[in-house]
Amino acid sequence: MPVTDKRARLVESAKGLFHEQGVLATTLADVAARAAVPLGNVYYYFKTKDELVCAVIESRSDEVRELLGRLDQKRTPQTRLKGLAEQWGDASEDVARYGCPIGSLSSELDKSHDTAWSRADSPLAILVDWSEAQLRQMGRRDARDLAFSVVSRIQGASLLAQDFGDPEILVREARLFERWVDGLA
Amino acid sequence: MPVTDKRARLVESAKGLFHEQGVLATTLADVAARAAVPLGNVYYYFKTKDELVCAVIESRSDEVRELLGRLDQKRTPQTRLKGLAEQWGDASEDVARYGCPIGSLSSELDKSHDTAWSRADSPLAILVDWSEAQLRQMGRRDARDLAFSVVSRIQGASLLAQDFGDPEILVREARLFERWVDGLA
DNA sequence: GTCTATAAGATGATAGAC
């Protein structure tokens, strides 16, 4: 399974289309077309559509880890947590149009019990674990519960922003979130 | 378009299957089978699959209005809001398995821009409006923003409970939510 | 109103030439 340019292009294409249209609504012909790869050639890189889905999940997880790595540069756990919410606020236009790239992906895939994608390394789980670490550094005993709360609010706000088609919902919730973090001390 | 027993059975069947498998993953053959109605007969009641989807959305909206009507019996806006979160806590097993029936439905349909279902009467919008009314009765100037926060938290927790396959996440978030409502006063 | 049979089109996947 060589890592060629075409393979990367296919994953990138699928990532975008899965976000915009959903996984089930996206055909391999769509993916191939956007990547400028002939349909039949897709099967050289991915034996099945499920395999392509797995590759997309992995890629999303990598993105999340990269983002968290950048946030880790910030000095305090409080600013790091606020930086997380800020990220969704910055992407609010995109999220309002198509939903959160990782939330909507997880939501759709969790329905099909194809155990191909294990829950262990879900992108959402990475976010929760990281948030828990920040809250623990802040001395919170209930770090785990609060971590779920953190990701909950971001994901819920993303869903509403999408449903109402209004990016401002996400921006306002990010602001409320910042105040909440300040209140934790 | 007569309202027969069969029509009701088809809507009920679709409602369940859309929740368990998603809208796109559910075929009209599935819906017909669960409703014990021959496939061809489905088209007497619904000209297209989209029409059936609209009927399901309407039915979900009715369910929400019914729930909120029951909660309106409670004495204070605080207990009414807590009653809302309690509802999701009670259904946590189901939500952890298949996601929130209205959240996952909205999330999936918001991707397909088929304007067949107007955003005006989305079940989520009904929840937000009602929450806003409660918060306004509590004297909050920022009632609208907080209302989005209320529904956000419930929806976000539902998504995480589904992704982690753990109903307790929803129960714990409901508990945190109750404390938050008490702190608003 | 009800149901069977089937048309029409799309989609995942494969065979095999180059």
Next chain:
DNA sequence: GTCTATCATCTTATAGAC
């Protein structure tokens, strides 16, 4: 490694008998 052509299947939707 790459691509064309195509198969097999599934799914929405319709035609038309009862």
